[in-house]
Structure formats: structure tokens, C-alpha cells
Amino acid sequence: MDDSSILSGPVGQSGKGSHIPRGGVRRATPGAGDREDGASVGGSLGIYAKTDSAHLTVDQRTGEITAGLPVDPRLSRCERFALKSVVNRLLPTSRTSKCMRWRVPNQSLQVLKSKEHNKAFYTGLQVCASVWACPVCAAKISERRRAELNTALALAKAREWDVFMLTLTVPHGLGDDLPALLKQIHAAWRSTTTSRAGQKLRKLLGIRGTIRALEVTHGQNGFHPHLHVLLFLDQGFSPQSVHHAFSPLWQQACERAGLPRPSDEHGCRVDDGTYAAAYASKWGLESELTKSHSKKGHNGSRTPWDFLRAVLDKSEGWEQSAILFRSYADAFKGKRQLYWSNGLRDLLAMGEQASDDEIAAVQEDKALMLADLTDEQWRAILRTKSESIVLDMAETHPEALSVLLASILERAKKLAIGSG
Numbered sequence: 408m409d410d411s412s413i414l415s416g417p418v419g420q421s422g423k424g425s426h427i428p429r430g431g432v433r434r435a436t437p438g439a440g441d442r443e444d445g446a447s448v449g450g451s452l453g454i455y456a457k458t459d460s461a462h463l464t465v466d467q468r469t470g471e472i473t474a475g476l477p478v479d480p481r482l483s484r485c486e487r488f489a490l491k492s493v494v495n496r497l498l499p500t501s502r503t504s505k506c507m508r509w510r511v512p513n514q515s516l517q518v519l520k521s522k523e524h525n526k527a528f529y530t531g532l533q534v535c536a537s538v539w540a541c542p543v544c545a546a547k548i549s550e551r552r553r554a555e556l557n558t559a560l561a562l563a564k565a566r567e568w569d570v571f572m573l574t575l576t577v578p579h580g581l582g583d584d585l586p587a588l589l590k591q592i593h594a595a596w597r598s599t600t601t602s603r604a605g606q607k608l609r610k611l612l613g614i615r616g617t618i619r620a621l622e623v624t625h626g627q628n629g630f631h632p633h634l635h636v637l638l639f640l641d642q643g644f645s646p647q648s649v650h651h652a653f654s655p656l657w658q659q660a661c662e663r664a665g666l667p668r669p670s671d672e673h674g675c676r677v678d679d680g681t682y683a684a685a686y687a688s689k690w691g692l693e694s695e696l697t698k699s700h701s702k703k704g705h706n707g708s709r710t711p712w713d714f715l716r717a718v719l720d721k722s723e724g725w726e727q728s729a730i731l732f733r734s735y736a737d738a739f740k741g742k743r744q745l746y747w748s749n750g751l752r753d754l755l756a757m758g759e760q761a762s763d764d765e766i767a768a769v770q771e772d773k774a775l776m777l778a779d780l781t782d783e784q785w786r787a788i789l790r791t792k793s794e795s796i797v798l799d800m801a802e803t804h805p806e807a808l809s810v811l812l813a814s815i816l817e818r819a820k821k822l823a824i825g826s827g
């Protein structure tokens with residue numbers, strides 16, 4: 408299968424980077440299959456970098472990483488833009504493909520730097536606010552949501568409530584239709600909240616509220632959508648008793664939704680407050696992982712970002728990963744990622760929740776303008792895939808930004824000559 412049959416999007420922007428972001432980051436060697444004209448999608452990492460691996464703790468059932476995440480903000484940003492460039496081609500007509508590339512009409516495109524956090528960013532670009540498909544927006548949105556989760560946990564603790572984590576899975580197989588499976592899981596969850604038995608149980612256990620997260624991994628049995636639910640409880644029950652009570656409720660709910668009945672040992676798990684806190688603190692950080700980490704462990708299970716990494720890397724089976732990412736993005740489009748039960752925010756005095764769009768559009772007020780970019784400069788930055796390097800330079804050596812921009816223009820011109 409050749410590239411074009413899978414990746415129908417526009418090609419281009421595959422410049423071989425000559426800039427190394429900073430010390431300790433080595434440039435990946437372009438693959439043998441690379442083409443100068445930029446038609447290769449998965450092969451060239453160009454300026455995007457790799458890191459060494461680290462020790463990770465992986466949840467054996469969901470395949471998620473629960474501890475040991477390497478967090479290097481600058482490196483992560485570099486990879487996010489790299490993964491984003493894959494999405495641009497996999498989903499060429501989506502809002503995400505325009506995100507961080509297309510200008511907002513009648514607005515200047517600038518490089519700004521937050522005075523408070525020394526963090527550089529662009530202003531004047533369209534943003535898609537997709538938590539599912541956009542590595543750039545997902546990171547920004549989950550950073551905010553993660554902070555909120557941690558606040559909620561702290562406030563619950565101050566009230567001497569328990570916060571347990573309920574993980575709900577359903578039996579699934581390779582041939583399952585993902586959109587149908589998502590609908591059924593949602594219906595099953597709804598019935599645990601609306602059925603008479605469910606409401607009775609909530610009262611009995613003292614469930615004051617829940618925060619439900621929809622997540623998905625992909626393994627030997629295909630897509631594995633599942634729910635993590637933070638339970639806010641005030642009656643002092645143990646995780647074991649909560650499990651004992653919730654497990655049959657989930658089994659019934661699944662059957663009612665037309666799903667196979669989960670077994671006693673699978674289907675429902677309840678973890679204590681420590682686990683819930685660890686979950687909240689790593690929320691959304693999957694997108695921060697670098698490729699070399701995601702290849703290892705995971706119990707053979709992958710996240711949607713891993714599909715993008717496989718395409719970027721052209722690693723074995725990358726064509727399949729491209730197809731999987733598309734069907735995943737299609738199925739999850741518009742789905743709520745994180746849902747706070749009604750009234751919980753009020754109980755915790757946390758105020759209104761901002762929407763994904765609002766969070767994605769937020770910019771820091773106290774920011775310094777470092778560069779006002781022309782159309783030509785921006786096109787050159789895109790063409791040479793220098794989005795993250797420009798920001799790195801703005802953070803570390805703002806005085807050299809103009810020199811960097813000039814060299815990017817030069818490189819873009821050479822690339823244009825090379826491919827034309």
C-alpha cells in the first residue's frame with residue numbers, strides 16, 4: 408500500500424531540519440524511504456527529536472501509563488507539533504488540520520512570551536479545541552482540566568470525603584463497531600445513574616458526585632473504550648464495599664445496553680484515594696510521552712497518540728495505524744472527554760466549567776511581543792516545520808529570534824527550489 412492511498416491529505420512541509428533544539432536532544436536520522444519533495448508522511452522526523460526511555464508503570468487492564476512519565480515541556484511541545492503534522496495529513500478537511508496553521512483573518516500573527524511563566528506561544532492562529540484529535544489543543548486543555556481535577560480532590564479532602572476511582576470496562580472484540588460500542592457504554596453508564604437500583608445505591612454509598620472520563624486504548628482485541636469515574640463519597644465505605652455494591656449494577660447496566668455481561672473479576676474495579684490522586688495528577692499526560700516511551704511496555708496496548716507516532720516514524724504497521732487513527736477520530740468527534748456530575752462543582756464551590764473552546768482560546772494577558780510575523784515568514788516556518796523551534800528560541804534566546812527567522816526563510820527558499 409502506498410502513502411497516497413491512506414493519506415489523502417495535502418503533502419509538503421517535510422524539511423530536513425538543520426536546527427537542533429537544544430543540548431541533549433539529538434536529531435533523528437531521516438529514514439531511507441524519505442523523499443526530498445516532502446511526499447513522505449511517516450518517514451522523516453526532520454527536526455523532531457527522540458529521547459531515551461524511562462521506567463513506566465502500566466495499568467495491566469487498560470494499558471495506560473500510571474507513573475513514571477517523563478515530562479520535558481520543550482521536548483513535548485516539539486513532539487506535539489510533529490504529531491500534529493501527521494493529523495494535518497490524516498484528516499485534511501478537519502478543523503484540526505487548520506489549527507495552528509491558518510491565520511485568524513484581520514489579526515496579526517505574533518510570537519508572544521508570558522511574563523509570568525516564560526512560556527512562548529503564537530497568537531493570531533486558528534485553534535480547533537479538539538481533545539481527541541489535536542495533540543496541541545489536547546495538551547493545553549488537559550493541563551487546565553488536570554489542575555481542576557486536583558483542586559476538586561483537595562477540596563473533597565478538606566471536607567473529609569473519600570475519592571475513589573471506579574474503572575468500568577466492557578467485553579469487546581476485534582470486529583466491534585466503535586461508534587456503536589461508545590453508544591452502548593454511554594447508555595450503560597446512564598442506566599447506573601438513572602435506574603432505581605442505581606439511585607438507591609448512590610444514596611446508600613453516599614456518592615456526592617462523580618467526574619467521569621472517557622478514554623480509549625487499542626490492543627489485541629481492538630479498541631478498548633472505557634470509563635474512569637472519580638467517586639466523591641461521604642459515608643466512609645471501603646473501596647471493597649463500593650466494588651461489591653457497584654459490580655452487579657454495572658453488569659446489569661451492560662446487559663440492558665445490549666452489551667455482553669462483564670465477568671465478576673473484570674468489568675468493574677474500585678481503587679482507593681491514593682490511586683485516584685495519582686490518576687488526577689497524570690491526567691492527559693499521555694500526549695506528553697515521547698515515541699520511544701510509548702513503544703515499550705503498555706501490555707501491547709496503544710493510545711491514539713501512539714498511532715500518530717507510528718505514522719510519523721513509519722514503524723511497522725504504520726499504514727494500519729493511520730486507518731485506526733481516522734476511525735478513532737471519527738468515532739470520538741464531539742464526545743465529552745470529562746464529565747462532572749450535576750451539582751458537584753457547586754458542592755465543591757468550584758464555579759462554572761470552561762468549555763474546551765474557551766480553554767483552547769485562552770491567552771495570557773501579561774505577555775511580551777517578541778515578533779510580528781509576515782505571511783511569508785509563517786509559510787516558511789510551516790514549510791520547515793519550525794513551529795516549536797521558534798518558540799524554544801523565544802524562550803531561551805529571544806535576542807536571536809530574528810536571526811533564526813531569517814535562516815528559516817532561507818531554508819524554506821532552498822526547499823522550494825529543491826522541490827520545484
Ligand SMILES: [Zn+2]
Pocket residue numbers: 503506507534535536537541542543544545
Ligand atoms: Zn488544535
